Amino acid sequence: MSKKANPKAIGAFVLGAIALIIAGIMIFGGGNLFQEKKTWVSFFSGSIKGLSVGAPVTFRGVNVGTVTDIQLRIEGKDLTSRIAVFYEIDPSRLTFIGISEAERQEFDAKRLIEKGLRAQLTVQSFVTGLLNVDLDFRPQSPIKLVGTIKDIPEIPTVPSNLEDFLTRFEKVPVEDLLRKVTDILTSIGEVIESEDFKGSIAALHRTLEGTDNLVKKVDGQVSPFMGESRETVKELRKTLQNLNKQMDVLANRTDGTLKTIDNLAKNMDQHMGPLATSLKETSDASHRAMEQATRTLKVFTNLAGDNSPLLYNFQEALEDLSSASRSVRMLAEYLGQHPEALIKGKSK
Known part of the structure; x- marks a missing residue:
């Protein structure tokens, strides 16, 4: 006879399974289970080859x-074909800064379209x-x-870069x-x-040959000239x-000569002082002797008389002595001003 199942155990098992399912949905769903997503639609006129459900927006x-759905819609009696692409926007991916929650809710598709929001197909990978x-x-x-779908906001589209290029290329007059x-x-x-x-x-060929x-x-004439130029440069x-x-x-000799002249000038400076002093003393002594002789002459004149031969000879001697004294004084003064005259002689 089978044992009756425990209702409490069954209830606990069911509750645990429900909790695991909810936790899995929360974990693997990224916490977006209870978030409201916005569904938009866009109509593309060109080919959407390469776009599939699940493609990123x-x-x-x-x-x-x-992207949640792709539909080929045949509309109207004229059977106009359009491709509608439905996609969901995750609000958690959008962060609004500087506006309140109420203002955020007012940012509907219409206002975004007025601001210039457009959809375009782009290549994920070439x-x-x-x-x-x-x-x-x-x-x-x-x-x-x-405007054929009323309950879902429609986002206008712009041609893709490839479509824009092809459109421009079609306008080019290729045949012309x-x-x-x-x-x-x-x-x-x-x-x-x-x-x-x-x-x-x-003619160009002949010109090139002539130039060659x-x-x-x-080159044949320049080569010897270059050789001669090199020899000239060497010489x-x-x-x-x-x-x-x-x-x-010459510089060494000049230095020696200048040193010799400098030493000679120093020696002249050392000897010219005593020589000039000696000549001056001699001149002074001669002057004193002349004065003494003059006084003696006066005495002698008084003794000898005006017409005495002795007086005449003595006067000539005094004149010679006076001339010699002047010459010695002039020589002393000249040597004092020009000491180099002892070496080079008196300049003309």
Whole structure:
């Protein structure tokens, strides 16, 4: 007979399982289980190859949501086909600074669109070719809304970079450009095949040959000249070296001569003082002797008379003595002013 199950144990097991499920949802759901997410939709006119459900929705590269659904919608009697991409925006990825919670709630899709919010397909990787939806503010782009979905905010779209390039390329007159390029190539071919062009090429070839020969001749003449120039430079270098040696010898001799002259000048300064003093003393003595002789002459004149021969001879002697005294004084004064006259002689 089977044992009856314990209701308390069953209830505890069920409650534990429910708690584990809730905890798993909270952990693996990133805590976003009870957060309200905003669902938006955008209609893309071009190909969305590479975009799939689960692709990231970014704002200038920052992940803010996920693509939840992609629908091909055939609308109206004219069977207009449009591709609708639905995606959710996670509010926890957005941080508003400087505004209140009430003001934050007022930032609905309409106000963001007025500010320039646009959706664009961008390439995640050029290797895989996967696409994602990128949101950004582009106020310069026009607002183009389809308006067929009323209960979900619609974000206007702008062409992708590739679509924009292809659109611009389609406007380029490729056929006209190819026709012009063909005409240019044809004209170039005609010029190349013309006799004038061939003659110009031949003339250019002859000019190049003449230039080559001229260069060879100039090189043949320049080489000996360069050799002679090198020899001249060597000789000039030797001459300068010899001149430097001679200048050194001359400088040494000049230094010796200057030292000798300096020593001689010092010796002259040492001897000229006593010599000048001696000459002055001699002159003074001669002057005193002349004065004494004059006094003696006066006495003798009184003794001998005016017409005495002795008086006449004595007067001549006194005049000679006076002249000699003046000469000695002049010599002393000249040597005092020009002591170098003892070596070089009196200047003319």
